[in-house]
Amino acid sequence: MLELAKRAVEAARAAGADYADARYVREETESLTVRNQEMEGIDRTSSEGLGVRVLVGGRWGFAATSRLSEAEVEGTAALAAEIARAAARLPGDPVRLVEVEPATAHWHSPMRTDPFHVPLEEKVALLVEATRRMQQVQGLTFAEAMLDLFRRRIVFASSEGAAIDQTITHAGGGIEATAVGDGEVQRRSFPNSFRGHLAAAGWEHIEKLGLVEEAERIATEAVELLRAKDCPSEVTTLVLDSAQLALQIHESIGHAVELDRVLGMEEAYAGSSFLRPEDRGTLRYASELVSITADATLPGGLGSFAYDDEGAPAQRVPVIVDGVFHSFLSSRETAAAIGEPGSNATMRADGWWSLPLIRMTNVSIEPREGTLADIIGDTRDGIFMATNRSWSIDDKRVNFQFGCEIAWRIERGKLTEMYRNPNYAGITTEFWRSCDAVGGREDWTLWGTPNCGKGQPPQTARVGHGAAPARFRNVQVGVR
Amino acid sequence: MPGLIGRDAFERVAAAALELPGVDGVEVLFMHEWGGLTRFASSRIHQSTWREDTALRVRVVRGGRIGVAASNAFSPEGARAAAESAREMASVVSPDPLFPGLAPPAPVPEHDGFDEAVAGASPELRARGVADLVAQLPAGCAAAGAFETTAVEVGVANTEGQVCWAPTTQASLTTVVTGPDGGSGFAEVFGRRLEAVDPAAIGRRAADKAVRSASPRPIEPGEYEVVLEPNAVSTLVGFLAYIGFGGRALVEGRSCLSGKEGQRVADPRITIYDDALSPETIGLPFDFEGTPRRRVDLIRGGVFLDGVYDRRTAKQAGKESTGHALPPPNPEGPFPLNLFMAPGDAGLEEMVAATRHGLLVTRFHYSNIVNPIESSITGMTRDGTWLIEDGEVRHPVVNLRFTQSILEALSAVSMVGRDTELASEFFFSASRVPALKIDRFRFTSRSDH
Numbered sequence: 026m027l028e029l030a031k032r033a034v035e036a037a038r039a040a041g042a043d044y045a046d047a048r049y050v051r052e053e054t055e056s057l058t059v060r061n062q063e064m065e066g067i068d069r070t071s072s073e074g075l076g077v078r079v080l081v082g083g084r085w086g087f088a089a090t091s092r093l094s095e096a097e098v099e100g101t102a103a104l105a106a107e108i109a110r111a112a113a114r115l116p117g118d119p120v121r122l123v124e125v126e127p128a129t130a131h132w133h134s135p136m137r138t139d140p141f142h143v144p145l146e147e148k149v150a151l152l153v154e155a156t157r158r159m160q161q162v163q164g165l166t167f168a169e170a171m172l173d174l175f176r177r178r179i180v181f182a183s184s185e186g187a188a189i190d191q192t193i194t195h196a197g198g199g200i201e202a203t204a205v206g207d208g209e210v211q212r213r214s215f216p217n218s219f220r221g222h223l224a225a226a227g228w229e230h231i232e233k234l235g236l237v238e239e240a241e242r243i244a245t246e247a248v249e250l251l252r253a254k255d256c257p258s259e260v261t262t263l264v265l266d267s268a269q270l271a272l273q274i275h276e277s278i279g280h281a282v283e284l285d286r287v288l289g290m291e292e293a294y295a296g297s298s299f300l301r302p303e304d305r306g307t308l309r310y311a312s313e314l315v316s317i318t319a320d321a322t323l324p325g326g327l328g329s330f331a332y333d334d335e336g337a338p339a340q341r342v343p344v345i346v347d348g349v350f351h352s353f354l355s356s357r358e359t360a361a362a363i364g365e366p367g368s369n370a371t372m373r374a375d376g377w378w379s380l381p382l383i384r385m386t387n388v389s390i391e392p393r394e395g396t397l398a399d400i401i402g403d404t405r406d407g408i409f410m411a412t413n414r415s416w417s418i419d420d421k422r423v424n425f426q427f428g429c430e431i432a433w434r435i436e437r438g439k440l441t442e443m444y445r446n447p448n449y450a451g452i453t454t455e456f457w458r459s460c461d462a463v464g465g466r467e468d469w470t471l472w473g474t475p476n477c478g479k480g481q482p483p484q485t486a487r488v489g490h491g492a493a494p495a496r497f498r499n500v501q502v503g504v505r
Numbered sequence: 506m507p508g509l510i511g512r513d514a515f516e517r518v519a520a521a522a523l524e525l526p527g528v529d530g531v532e533v534l535f536m537h538e539w540g541g542l543t544r545f546a547s548s549r550i551h552q553s554t555w556r557e558d559t560a561l562r563v564r565v566v567r568g569g570r571i572g573v574a575a576s577n578a579f580s581p582e583g584a585r586a587a588a589e590s591a592r593e594m595a596s597v598v599s600p601d602p603l604f605p606g607l608a609p610p611a612p613v614p615e616h617d618g619f620d621e622a623v624a625g626a627s628p629e630l631r632a633r634g635v636a637d638l639v640a641q642l643p644a645g646c647a648a649a650g651a652f653e654t655t656a657v658e659v660g661v662a663n664t665e666g667q668v669c670w671a672p673t674t675q676a677s678l679t680t681v682v683t684g685p686d687g688g689s690g691f692a693e694v695f696g697r698r699l700e701a702v703d704p705a706a707i708g709r710r711a712a713d714k715a716v717r718s719a720s721p722r723p724i725e726p727g728e729y730e731v732v733l734e735p736n737a738v739s740t741l742v743g744f745l746a747y748i749g750f751g752g753r754a755l756v757e758g759r760s761c762l763s764g765k766e767g768q769r770v771a772d773p774r775i776t777i778y779d780d781a782l783s784p785e786t787i788g789l790p791f792d793f794e795g796t797p798r799r800r801v802d803l804i805r806g807g808v809f810l811d812g813v814y815d816r817r818t819a820k821q822a823g824k825e826s827t828g829h830a831l832p833p834p835n836p837e838g839p840f841p842l843n844l845f846m847a848p849g850d851a852g853l854e855e856m857v858a859a860t861r862h863g864l865l866v867t868r869f870h871y872s873n874i875v876n877p878i879e880s881s882i883t884g885m886t887r888d889g890t891w892l893i894e895d896g897e898v899r900h901p902v903v904n905l906r907f908t909q910s911i912l913e914a915l916s917a918v919s920m921v922g923r924d925t926e927l928a929s930e931f932f933f934s935a936s937r938v939p940a941l942k943i944d945r946f947r948f949t950s951r952s953d954h
Contacts, residue, residue: 060836064601065834066573066836067834068572068574068833069575070576071576072575074558085552087552087553089557091559092557107629108555108628110628111631114633117547117549145594149597167757209878288546293651299954419871419887419954450950452952482542501950504908504949504950
């Protein structure tokens with residue numbers, strides 16, 4: 026397939042491209058969902074194709090096809106050049122790219138047991154048993170368990186001489202318990218909501234999730250939530266579990282520091298960012314306890330790779346250092362636009378059919394010290410919330426509101442009353458500046474967010490977030 | 506540009522799957538999609554793309570057990586390989602007691618949803634449209650957005666003898682114009698035909714809003730009267746569909762409308778229905794398991810009638826499929842993709858004139874569910890929000906967050922607009938709705954812009 030990608034690059038150059046790259050991608054997926062011990066859905070997909078990206082006269086063009094004959098690929102490359110020429114109808118500065126050393130490489134994400142080779146019977150049995158355990162809890166209405174596997178091979182060639190072949194496998198799963206009664210519906214999920222916990226790993230990751238072992242606890246909490254009071258409306262101290270903190274990082278830091286968003290390239294869709302290029306090194310984003318790193322070299326993250334989709338090598342980037350904003354997530358084009366010497370390698374497409382965009386890698390909070398129990402034990406009065414249920418943030422990443430599945434009152438360092446339908450709202454920098462506790466390595470988890478939307482046409486990326494429990498002061502909870 | 510693969514070629518490829526031995530039934534869903542999107546920001550084209558793909562999704566039934574496999578290899582070999590993979594999966598799962606069988610042969614309504622001008626639109630045509638839009642902007646304004654032209658042909662064939670095929674197209678132009686002093690304006694046009702897209706008109710409309718929304722002032726969150734333009738109304742209707750109208754959630758008691766059939770759930774001025782066959786929307790004349798589509802009245806005169814069903818949830822509920830299946834395996838169940846809210850008789854100006862102390866809202870942004878059983882959602886205003894006092898638009902306001910039950914909002918409607926607009930959701934999905942005046946709408950916090 027490398028030869029086909031190189032052929033596309035040559036055809037693009039022949040059609041007038043000053044720069045060209047081509048990506049052949051083959052993606053395979055397997056998905057299983059069991060509900061109340063019966064199979065709800067089992068499916069496999071496979072898709073392959075090739076996308077060609079070109080610069081002609083400083084304008085981008087991109088075209089992609091699933092037809093992989095040499096003639097079709099050459100025609101697609103020529104079409105990409107035609108698209109780039111059409112873009113010149115509007116004036117504007119030509120695109121410039123920072124330098125990237127062209128790489129020749131072959132890489133696989135690490136795993137011990139290929140999840141695609143595990144017999145289907147074993148997968149089904151795991152999910153059926155997890156739902157059976159949940160169903161043993163009286164009052165539970167629906168017990169669901171699911172597995173998702175992804176494998177993507179990306180073969181990249183560029184007119185600068187890059188030739189990269191990498192294969193990345195993601196695997197994960199989860200359980201969901203739903204209780205329905207008295208006009209109320211409550212759900213608990215484990216290890217995380219929205220189909221569980223995915224990682225760049227093999228079957229060994231799924232075996233360690235504890236889907237069967239935690240089933241009874243999760244089902245019990247779902248049933249108990251039916252009888253719980255609604256989360257009270259107040260301004261209080263808020264402790265978040267690591268999974269919810271991961272999504273808080275995702276929405277109010279990860280997206281905000283994408284440099285294409287800062288430069289207005291996403292204005293018409295999910296919006297721009299409150300950040301400006303001159304905020305680097307000066308803006309106090311968060312309290313000094315908060316350091317955020319974007320690290321594509323972390324083993325096991327959904328945002329881990331060897332090279333991004335521009336052929337730039339994976340990097341570890343300080344985003345926020347001791348509370349002060351430090352670096353954007355950038356590409357070859359956007360780095361050049363603000364005078365940075367290099368891209369920090371965050372360009373990824375969600376398939377052969379898509380143009381690469383700046384995407385989060387593994388955007389994580391650096392652990393400090395203590396466990397969740399320590400943080401709760403150190404809190405005199407407040408609310409503890411766990412497991413995301415919903416999220417919303419404005420078009421500059423300023424005003425946010427999140428819902429969680431479950432909450433408890435914290436009184437004198439102990440969890441007391443359970444609350445249902447908890448949510449909280451805030452302003453990004455005010456919220457992060459109020460952070461006065463971040464947990465340590467022992468409660469830090471590299472979570473995955475498998476459904477990150479961006480771009481037009483819309484793309485869905487799988488990104489990673491390492492997070493520990495954390496505490497925030499003076500937060501509005503119970504918004505109604 | 507590629508052309509249609511066509512019904513005959515689809516049937517020839519599908520046959521390789523339908524002839525799979527050792528199974529009780531096979532269904533093949535085929536999609537062939539192509540098109541381009543010209544994306545612009547800061548009044549220049551920055552991302553411009555084109556793609557073509559085929560997809561075959563094969564569902565195999567074996568002893569009541571179901572397996573599904575998909576491939577984008579459009580060939581007899583690709584179809585057969587997907588069918589064999591689906592058969593393997595069907596062999597390891599337990600039977601589905603609710604499986605209703607594959608769709609029986611049934612005639613599909615005539616459908617005229619394909620526009621050659623959209624299917625053949627060139628990058629140059631889209632770039633020209635963007636240039637026409639940008640040419641409308643006054644000094645100091647800049648436009649971002651996307652001009653997309655897409656064509657798709659969809660076919661369903663199964664071993665019961667049902668075969669259906671239809672092509673359709675979709676053209677859309679969306680823009681956000683930003684102006685001096687924090688002004689921002691939105692406009693969108695969306696339809697099945699290229700002639701519906703008037704880039705200059707879209708540019709003028711968004712630019713006008715951007716100019717008029719400059720220097721927004723902060724106001725206190727709280728309960729306000731609102732005049733919602735159609736795009737904002739489409740958010741309410743779209744989320745109500747997601748959490749309310751699906752047959753599976755209704756049957757299982759998880760819908761905000763479960764058990765409310767025949768009850769008043771909205772103001773009598775509110776009528777909502779789904780109709781993929783209307784020429785005023787995009788859509789296909791059959792669903793993704795081959796059942797012909799038909800109009801379904803969901804809320805009529807404020808009274809909830811019923812939801813939508815695919816074959817499996819119809820069996821669960823003891824009803825007939827309404828032709829709203831999504832592609833298998835789809836654990837979420839059926840969904841209404843072509844929603845309409847019936848228009849009333851009020852103009853937007855009349856709604857503003859009837860508002861004592863309220864807000865005029867262009868659209869909502871990044872909305873999400875707060876509590877599905879209460880139909881409550883949250884989201885932000887965006888791209889043009891103004892304070893109305895004593896029947897007149899006074900000044901733009903800083904964006905606000907709402908947290909609001911949809912059914913409570915629809916119960917507080919006092920005026921319904923006479924004009925409707927089609928708002929896009931995702932491919933195959935759209936809502937055609939009017940503006941609404943709602944007497945009570947809850948804003949819970951404020952942003953800084």
